[in-house]
Amino acid sequence: MNERNDLAELLLELCSMPCVTGEEGPIADWLADRYASRGDVVMRVANSVVAAPPEQSGDTRPTVLLVSHIDVVPPTDLDREPRIEGDRVVGRGTSDMKAGMAVSMDVFEDSELRDGPYRLVLIGYAGEEGPHDGNELRQVLEAAPGLTDASLAVVLEPTDLEVQLGCMGSLHAEVTIQGQAAHSARPWHGDNAVTKAGEWLTEVRTWEPEDIVVDDLTYREVAGPTGAWTTNARNVIPGEFTVSLNYRFAPDKDAQTATEAILARIGDVGPVEVLDIAPACPPERESPAVKAFTAAAGAVVAPKQAWTDVARFAEVGVPALNYGPGLTAQAHQAGEYVPIANLQPARDALARFLG
Known part of the structure; x- marks a missing residue:
């Protein structure tokens, strides 16, 4: 899926599934089935899903985690039905953060990037939009301790195509x-x-x-x-x-x-x-992996003026950054949308780093 319209169609499919916080079961089932049918190794933790290519003997490549939360805040009448309107995809969660999820899935499914210099792992986790203690990412990291050996976690929160470091x-x-x-x-x-x-x-x-x-x-x-x-x-x-x-x-x-x-x-x-x-998370500007990503992305580097799960990765010693196609100003807005034109540049930036 390298064309802009394919990314938009995948985003529409993601937005068509009910996944308000606490109701992520259907989309988690869909993700688990999708990647199991492709032959990937799939782990289910409550309503969160981890997918990775089968391990190859002697594979010593550094691991990069592609991370998205799968839950959204409750929809409004203006964004309940996902749709394309002109140059936008409208729907609850389009910017926060299913546009990022669509981009990460497309990258993860790219055979050339999977065979590149990094071992890719896809994480879709539940409960991010609810109370801190209900966020399932901690459970995922505890259930799969090997993830904490990753060289970088890219959290695809809405960042307006900026590389946003750290978090409040x-x-x-x-x-x-x-x-x-x-x-x-x-x-x-x-x-x-x-x-x-x-x-x-x-x-x-x-x-x-x-x-x-x-x-x-x-x-x-x-x-x-x-x-x-x-x-x-x-x-x-x-x-x-x-x-x-x-x-x-x-x-x-x-x-x-x-x-x-x-x-x-x-x-x-x-x-x-x-x-x-x-807790807040420091920017980690001196991390080699963060430096490599910012150089490859060629994007504006800015602070993250919100809390995101880069902080949870910092707790377990994994360098992390925020990068995604979503608009920060659209997060939780009635009539939420993402520009279609943001999808391909986000994918291209990830591909430049991973390739």
Whole structure:
């Protein structure tokens, strides 16, 4: 599949399968059957799939992992039905990240590249769009420890055809502002936690992004509310008001440092519970494999202003980078699309490196 239209048709086929997080079974079945029928070695881990060519005696080539998550966020009416509209493929997951998956599959199935200087392994894993603990990539790496000997993992997240290095860490916390509940007809008997939170939320509104430079790449730290709620009846002055807060931190911080930083910023407004934290990943610009890929791709090198599973590969000592045809601005958007014109250049860049 070397023609642009073939890549678009494969992408349409991928987008036609239901695979919202937690419902990846059908697409995992399809992937496993596809590669087993081709004679590849297939391993199934829950709803994740690893495919590799049969091992040959004496094959000492370095391994390159082609990595995509197979789940998507819930569709909207504007992208529920995958289709080609003019110069775009429209559909849930087109940019994030089935366009990258289509490109990686096409490369993996290319016999010339399979016989090239690298041993190729294809990974399609479930649960990336959900909670950090539900991400199945960790299970895959534990079930197939040989993968951690790879020379490079190419994670085909949407990058606008840039090579995006490292990634931000992500911390989710809940901040509870405490007041005193009372009947809404007699509010003077209580202390309204919602209005009490107003002063702190006004301060939060002034929080500005902070640029952090790591290996000459500028990562932008941001933090802010993503939700808020009370649990009382509508005729009760709320005694508690909870704010969900998300903090995206740069690769200069580990989990503990990031936790300390956000707690200091939140201040003494009320109890804080850190729900989950996904570590950041350094750019690894000096890795020989990363250098080789960036040189072959001939693309702009930029920081990844989001969390991706390059961080999980960093934890097990595998150099990793983000590169894909998807548009970052289209991730999770209603009416999600990817330009057809992005597919072939992404494939060509991968082929130049792998060849």
